[in-house]
Amino acid sequence: QGIACHVNIPPQTIPTHGARGWEWFSMGGTSYLVVANWLTGSNNFDIDSVIYKWNGDGFAVFQTIATHSASAWEWFSVD
Numbered sequence: 001q002g003i004a005c006h007v008n009i010p011p012q013t014i015p016t017h018g019a020r021g022w023e024w025f026s027m028g029g030t031s032y033l034v035v036a037n038w039l040t041g042s043n044n045f046d047i048d049s050v051i052y053k054w055n056g057d058g059f060a061v062f063q064t065i066a067t068h069s070a071s072a073w074e075w076f077s078v079d
Helices: none
Strands: 021-027 030-036 046-054 059-068
Touching: 030 059
Parallel strands: none
Antiparallel strands: 021 030, 030 046, 046 059
């Protein structure tokens, strides 16, 4: 049976560009948030999407990935 866990995290503003998808995942005990950016204000669909890493106080940019009109993310593991 699963264990419920509730964490009180203060609100945080995360900059996006037409974000279409958000995905949270945990790896090695560290939390990540991935944002799929869809387009810029000038209708350019070649825009980086961003992986944020929890640093104890909030999510900070960890890595950017070049994407073209990204709309979703899925995490997976490799054994």
